[in-house]
Amino acid sequence: MLDLPERFSITTSIAYANNKPGLHTLYEVIGADALARWYRMCGVPTRFLTGTDEHSINIAQAALDEGRPTREFVDEKVALFKVAEAALGITPDRFIRTTDPDHVRVAQEMVRRAHANGDIYLGTYEGWYCPNEGFRNVTDVVETASGTICPNHPDVPLQWLTERNWFFRLSAYQERLERHFADHPDFVRPEHRRNEMLGFIRGGLEDFSISRERTPGDWGIPFPIREDGSSSEFADGTWDPAAGKIYVWYDALINYITGAGFPDDPAMFARWWPADLHVIGKDIARFHTIFWPAMLWSAGLEAPRKVWVHGWLLAQGERMSKSRGNFLDPIDFVAAFGSDGARYVALREAAFDRDSDVSWDAFTRRYNADLANDFGNFVNRTVSMAGRYLGGERPAPREAAESPLGTAWPAARDLFVAKLEACLLHEALAALWEFVGAGNRFVEVEQPWVIARAVKAGENGAAERLRAVLGDLVEACRLVALAVAPVMPGLAPRVMEQLGYAHEYAADGNGGPPLLDELRWGAHAGQVGMLTAPVPLFPRLEIEAALPGEIPATATGPA
RNA sequence: GGCUGGGUAGCUCAGUUGGCAGAGCAAGCGGCUCAUAAUCGCUAGGUCACAGGUUCGAGUCCUGUCCCAGCUACCA
Numbered sequence A: 001m002l003d004l005p006e007r008f009s010i011t012t013s014i015a016y017a018n019n020k021p022g023l024h025t026l027y028e029v030i031g032a033d034a035l036a037r038w039y040r041m042c043g044v045p046t047r048f049l050t051g052t053d054e055h056s057i058n059i060a061q062a063a064l065d066e067g068r069p070t071r072e073f074v075d076e077k078v079a080l081f082k083v084a085e086a087a088l089g090i091t092p093d094r095f096i097r098t099t100d101p102d103h104v105r106v107a108q109e110m111v112r113r114a115h116a117n118g119d120i121y122l123g124t125y126e127g128w129y130c131p132n133e134g135f136r137n138v139t140d141v142v143e144t145a146s147g148t149i150c151p152n153h154p155d156v157p158l159q160w161l162t163e164r165n166w167f168f169r170l171s172a173y174q175e176r177l178e179r180h181f182a183d184h185p186d187f188v189r190p191e192h193r194r195n196e197m198l199g200f201i202r203g204g205l206e207d208f209s210i211s212r213e214r215t216p217g218d219w220g221i222p223f224p225i226r227e228d229g230s231s232s233e234f235a236d237g238t239w240d241p242a243a244g245k246i247y248v249w250y251d252a253l254i255n256y257i258t259g260a261g262f263p264d265d266p267a268m269f270a271r272w273w274p275a276d277l278h279v280i281g282k283d284i285a286r287f288h289t290i291f292w293p294a295m296l297w298s299a300g301l302e303a304p305r306k307v308w309v310h311g312w313l314l315a316q317g318e319r320m321s322k323s324r325g326n327f328l329d330p331i332d333f334v335a336a337f338g339s340d341g342a343r344y345v346a347l348r349e350a351a352f353d354r355d356s357d358v359s360w361d362a363f364t365r366r367y368n369a370d371l372a373n374d375f376g377n378f379v380n381r382t383v384s385m386a387g388r389y390l391g392g393e394r395p396a397p398r399e400a401a402e403s404p405l406g407t408a409w410p411a412a413r414d415l416f417v418a419k420l421e422a423c424l425l426h427e428a429l430a431a432l433w434e435f436v437g438a439g440n441r442f443v444e445v446e447q448p449w450v451i452a453r454a455v456k457a458g459e460n461g462a463a464e465r466l467r468a469v470l471g472d473l474v475e476a477c478r479l480v481a482l483a484v485a486p487v488m489p490g491l492a493p494r495v496m497e498q499l500g501y502a503h504e505y506a507a508d509g510n511g512g513p514p515l516l517d518e519l520r521w522g523a524h525a526g527q528v529g530m531l532t533a534p535v536p537l538f539p540r541l542e543i544e545a546a547l548p549g550e551i552p553a554t555a556t557g558p559a
Numbered sequence B: 001g002g003c004u005g006g007g008u009a010g011c012u013c014a015g016u017u018g019g020c021a022g023a024g025c026a027a028g029c030g031g032c033u034c035a036u037a038a039u040c041g042c043u044a045g046g047u048c049a050c051a052g053g054u055u056c057g058a059g060u061c062c063u064g065u066c067c068c069a070g071c072u073a074c075c076a
Helices: A023-041 A057-065 A070-087 A101-116 A170-183 A191-202 A248-253 A266-272 A282-298 A330-349 A360-390 A404-421 A425-446 A448-456 A462-483 A491-499
Strands: A008-012 A046-053 A094-097 A120-130 A134-136 A142-144 A147-150 A153-157 A159-168 A277-281 A307-310 A313-315
Touching: A008 A023, A023 A046, A023 A070, A023 A277, A023 A307, A023 A313, A023 A330, A023 A425, A046 A070, A057 A070, A070 A094, A070 A330, A101 A120, A101 A248, A101 A282, A159 A282, A170 A191, A170 A282, A191 A282, A248 A282, A277 A282, A282 A307, A330 A360, A330 A425, A360 A425, A360 A448, A360 A462, A360 A491, A404 A425, A404 A462, A425 A448, A425 A462, A448 A462, A462 A491
Parallel strands: A008 A046, A008 A277, A046 A094, A277 A307
Antiparallel strands: A120 A134, A120 A159, A142 A147, A147 A153
């Protein structure tokens, strides 16, 4: 069916820990978690890294404005992320924070390597600085009668700042980047994002600054090198403040190799790097597909194998964001749809390869149609009929070739897997739900209740036919619940229990039998088991009871 | 401004090399009774953004126009 990799190393971008998380931020994490779980269940050693980005000047300023220590401020925000991710069933192998001590060491090591390789040099960075947004490009500011202003914050006076910064020689990597894109056509996906990045590279690359002279509250990773090239570390282990801080973007990207074990654990690093997949949003594609490979090459390391660029969640055409206030609180979302339901509707309702308009209404309709009506009811009617007509002993499926569902299954499964591995998670789920539809239609065609009456009437062969039909239905329930387990990890154990099967996977998807073996029609045909009484999996939601069609404004303040 | 996507049913979208406009959801009608008012079937719903052109034939190819989104260098 497919060739599984020998290991799978996947990351998300790290979230900016300045506020509580929105669903639009965790959407990417849900998708990556589903992919990580897929590989874990397939028996592929998997490492899934996600976390938080904490060294930004804005965060330091926000903490300062609240009169609190920056560390306390970010600890609080990170705790909110962890609570929300736990509610969504997110299972990273490491939750990395850029304030983690090992990450601080790795970022400094990367600076030293770039310096040793002649890729960084001292220069001057100057430009308009908006206290709310940082340095603004000349094309982003507006000239007015009262002076130059930032269009987003017209009341805040812009400052012309000059900083002595270290610069990274990105210009030296233009040719290598072009060659890398040519040699690895799948490096950036989807295709149109790759084209954008390629266009940017061909337009000529400028060097970028990787240090800041000063930061609010002295926040950030100490730049490990002084202007004269000497180490900025004092004998007591503290750092010379005059050396400045590492610019937050340079620091943030490096989390991916910290999380892979660089450089303290070479064996671990060799095992997990290069990452197989970075899952990121379209707004940060350039940093991941252009700056980041160059940074790695400068340090003598490999670029990640693939970067998947997803789109945004939109509410009525507008990007969901904390600053706009049109975002969903993941806790509310889980409260309404359940952890599994929330994961499913998020990944099914939004396309993973482009922007998607979402609404509470659409999520509710999707939940009712796909989960309550189609699949939940399919399992319910199957378990109910098998229990009622066969007394609870689990009927075995027929040979695939003798069963319409058994015949249809391989194509549905293969399409599901192909879409999943292509990161088209919404299409993967759609492919699987085509098969759920086939299951429901099969019930109508066979009408087991009619066969059951024939059995009662003593009709010849009716009992055998009833067992066969119900066996096929039970098998269809098993296959769909297992296939969709990476997306709805809590569902599979509940379905398996009702079907009288063991579920041997751990909470994070590790440890069970290879999923592809389990996804064969009739994989457990010989096993005896008892069905339980039917228990509804996804209670139907009343649209009226749900929030109105608008995305509720739950913002607590500016981002 | 330049470059790249897109505009198809009320909503979300699919439409391969040009060959009778499709799916899901929502709506209406009917069937069934195992099931969570569910499910199955049927119906309705379209100036394929607009105007030209090529062609026996255009949602698809070409030209122009309008609209939306993205990219066009350091907030993260």
